[in-house]
Structure formats: C-alpha cells, structure tokens
Amino acid sequence: MAKMDVKTNVATRMPPWKWALYIVLALAALVLPVVFQIMQNLFMVHIFGLIGIYVVLALGLNIVVGYAGLLDLGYIAFYAMGAYSGVILGNVGLQILGKGFAPWAYWAMLPVAAVVAAGTGVALGTPVLRLKGDYLAIVTLGFGEIVRIIATNWSQLTNGAAGLPRAAEFVPAPAGQQWVTTHLSTSTFTFSADLWWYYVIGALCLVTVFFVRRLDNSRLGRAWIAMREDMVAAASVGINITTTKLWAFSLGALWGGVGGITYGYWIGFISPESFNFFESVLIVCMVVLGGMGSIPGAALGAVIIAGLPEIIRYLGQSQLFSRFLTPDQANAIGNYRYLVFGLLMVIMMAWRPQGFLPSSRRARELHPEDELLLEEESAEISSASL
C-alpha cells in the first residue's frame, strides 16, 4: 500500500473560485493605489499603506492570540519597541557612519528592530509564563502601558511626548525611494513616497503571510494549537510549554517590530501617543473579527477595522456617491466607528466567536457545545453497535 502523505496539498484543495477571488484581490491591491495616485488622491494612498501595516500587525498578533491562545493586550508595546529602536539606532548609525549611511538606515535597521522587538517578547514572556488566561491578558496590558509611560518620561532617550526625531535629527528616506520618484514619474504622474512605501509594506505583508503559513503546519505551529486546546495534555505528550510559549511571544513580537520601524521611517515621526492601549485593543479586535488562527481572517479584520471607516469617509466626499451619502453622514459614520467596533466584539463573541473567515480548527474549538453533542452522538452510536 502506498504511504499516505499526511501533508495535504493546499494548492490542489483550493476551489477555482477562490483562486479567482485571490487574483482579483491581488490585482486590486496592486493597481488601486496607482489609480488613486493618478487621481491625485494622496489620502487614499496613505490609507492603503496604513492598512498594510495593520495587516502585518494583525498577522503577528494572530500568532500569539490565534495559534497559541495567549491573549496579549499589550501588543502595541512591540510595535513601539520596533519604531523607537529603529529610529534611535538609525540615528546612532548616521552619527557614526556619516551621511552615506542615510539611504541604508531603514534596510539596515529593519532586522535590528525585529530582533529588538522579539527580544522584548522573550523578556516579557519569561516572567509571565506561569500566568494564563485573563491574568496574562492583564499583565500584558500592564506591560504595554509601562512601555508607553517610559517612552513618555525618558526624555533623554525618546524626547518624551514631543516625539522623535529631535530637531537636529532626521529620519532618512531609504534607498530606492528617491530612485523610483525620479525614474518612474512622468510629467503627469508622480511616483510619490507614500506609493513607494505602500509597495514596500505590501511586500512585507507577503513575507509575513508566507512566514505565518509555514508556521501554521510546522511542528511548532501544531505544538501551539495543542497547547491552546489543552495545556496539560500537550505537556504530557512531550511539548515543552515554556519554550513553545516563548516562541509564540517572540515570533509574534517580531512582526510588531517590523511594523513599528516601517511606520516610523514611513511617517518620519513617532510619539508615545501612537502606542496607547486603544491601539492594542484595535489589533486584538482585528484578529477576533477576522477569525482567530486564520490568516485570511486576520488580514480581512485589518482591512475592515483600519480601512472601512476611512473608505466610507472618502466615498462620502467623492462626487460619485454624493446622492447616497453626504460628507456629513460619512463623517458621522467615521466618528461612530469605535462604538461599532466595541459592539461588534460583543456580538461576534455571542454569535460567531470564530470570526468572519474562521480557521476550521479554531471554529470547532470555540463551539464546545457542538463537540459535546458529537461526543454524545458517538457514544450513542458505539453503544448501539454493541
């Protein structure tokens, strides 16, 4: 008998309509910002980039919350660590290596910021390993606040509430951006910095998706899922809970750092106010809304939460939709978004805890009553067969 291949080939399992959908989405993501750029609508290009950053963050947090089942309410701290370490160390590099380093600062600091954030993840993870569930959530929240308060108060390092860079410093534009702007612009079309950053962020999103997908079916990924479902059972089959948790924290944090430094170099300014508790909750909300443990889910959550209110606001201002939506109405919708997100979190937990695009495994886990029924049914069947 031929040996069964345990790994199912995902590519062959995916129905054609799904392929078509992904291709359409990819094309839209590739072309739409250029269209907006041609329309001189820089705001929408900016929003697309922002959505991309949140996709990276949501995918990163998804490792911690979705795969490992550890609720992290201080994820923004890793984002902050990435942003601050990237900008500060980049400036140190500039002082040591001179102006020639400027175009390479972002590229050189990207792995550094990722490692700093991952290291912070380990530093946070180590002491809180024994905690679980809601205690862990509160401690991570406290950690996130500690990082923000330190960033506000340690003025020598972070310039406090005034933010970075300081007056004499600057955040250099990375290599590639200047080239693109001069070479790809025509008399009617400027290849703006925002557009360039959008494609860099898009590439980072793809790298993240690839990375997380590889994790999903790896030994480590399965260990996370086992640990999430039953820690004691997982430990009893030889999974080292300590290292498994630490890996979740550090690999999740790594993407927070990547998102942070990219945001810092793109916007060219960071201040502690960008890293408050509310941002952490928004990212949790993205993961929950999209579907914990699901890659398309986390991405969809990021698009909905980071993008939808802005897109509605934009539609309200455009001529095309003025018949259906006045700018005032659109603005009101934008203002009510957090109210709606809060409500959505409550509704989702009661009605569809697995999220919009659930991972099949996680969906079964979140409906324990169905599992109970299945058990009863199988018990009935087995007793009947006796």
Add this chain to the structure above:
Amino acid sequence: MSLAIIGQQLVNGLTLGGMYALIALGYTLVYGIMLMINFAHSEMFMSGAFVGLFVLTELSRFSFFTGSGLGVLLMLLLTFLTATVVVGTLGVLVERLAYRPLRHAPRLAPLISAIGVSIFLQQAVLLFVSAKQLPFPNFITVIKFNLGPVTVNTLQIFIVSLSLILLAVLDTFISRTRMGKAMRATSQDRDAAGLMGIDINRVISTTFFIGPALGAVAGICSGMYYGSIVFNMGFIPGIKSFTAAVIGGIGNLRGAMLGGFTLGIIESLAAGFVSSGYKDVIAFAILILVLIFRPGGLLGESVIEKV
C-alpha cells in the same frame, strides 16, 4: 525625605486607596462568582461619575438643596442613591446581554466581550455626552485640619469613612444574609449550588448589581476629589483597582480593601519620593510582581488547579 512629606503622602494615599478599594470590591466580587475579570468594570466607575454629575446639576437648581447643610446632605444622598441604582442596573444589563450568552464558552470569549463593552460605553459617553473634561461640583465644605505638619480635609475623611462603611455593610451582607450565603455557595461551586436550589442567575445578577454600584460610588468620590471627569477616566483607576484586588487576593472582600489601601499608599509615596511620572509604572510593576510571586495575594488562598 522628611516625616512631614511621608505623613502627607500617607493621608493622600489613604484617600486614593479608599477609592481603589471600592472599585476593587467590584472586581473581586465578580471574579469570586464568575471567575472572570469584568473588564467593563472601569466603565461602571466612569458611568457613576457621569450619572452623579447629571443628578447633582439637576438637583442644585433648587435652592432647597443648596440652601442648608441638611439640604446638601439630602442632595448628596439622592445623588449617590440614583447613581448606584442606575449603574447597578447597567451592570445587570451588561451581564444579561454580553456575558450570559457566553457562560459556557472558553474563557477568552467573555474577556473579549467585556473589552467590547468597555469600548462601547466609553465611546457612547464620548459621542453622546462630552468629549471634553467636565467640571464636577463639590458641595462638601472643605475644611482643613492641621495635625502637626500634616493637613487633612473633610473630603478625605468623607471618602475614607464612606469606603470603610460600605465595606462593613457588604461584609455583613455576604456573611449574614440569605443572599450572601447563596453568593458564597455559588462562588464555591456553581453547579452544586444550583442543585441545592439556589437560583444561580439571581445570584449573578445581584453580584453584577452590587459591584458596579460600588464602582459608581467611587466614581462620584473621584469626581468630587479631583474636580473634573472625562469619558476615559476609568481606564487607569480600573487597572489599578484590579491590581489592588490581586494584591489582596482576588475573590476575597477584605483582601480587596487591604489591597486598595496598600496600593494607594505605595503609589502616593512613590509619587512623592520617586517621580510622579513613573507612579503608574510602579503600580503596574507591583501587579506583575504579585502575580508572579504570590498569585494568591496577601489574604487569598492558593488554588490548586484541577485537570
């Protein structure tokens, strides 16, 4: 480091601790019965302050209430009563709508739901009441007493004694009444309590009335003490009060009180001697340290986890 400053910070810390203790009681009650952190509890504190402000503003239009000392006393009594009833009802409603459907769900679900409620309530106040800081009137005449180098005022005495009285009342309620007994039974074993004929839903609703009601009292006290309220005022005191509940041993009423005063005093001393910018860091660091080294808290018993 002078004794006078220590004494003064002790007084301030006790006042702060009184408010923390009142909020911590709500966390600890709910945790004892439901084994969940009611993340929306900090919003009960905030709602209490806003209901209190509304009632005070309406009542102070009548000269009857502002004219005499007795009138002011009556007005404050009415304010506290209305706020506790309104916020208590809000707490019961939140439990009914957001937590009850999740009673058998994994523990992450009610926590996320609670975060949702918290955001919803904050945003509701921001959008429909005010996004700005609102001044909070204080009708208690602030008389300062000088005890040596330390100054104590009537408002501080009022807050500390109110929290002590409410703890005593709650303690008696839990240990002496039939409902209190039902609550204790439910916290020990919910299913067994249900089998003994205790109406679990009623016990949980009562818990979700008392906790938020106490939070509302703290909210009004905070408004009077600091003189202003704002929609996101609940977040930091909420986390700190949770810390207080953990320090005392979560699920333990007297522990919550002890934890509240301990945290208030530590925080005030830290603000006086280290740096006021870092006082929140110290509170959070204490939370993390207590959870790591003594998760049962000062008065809590260590719980053996069953598989």
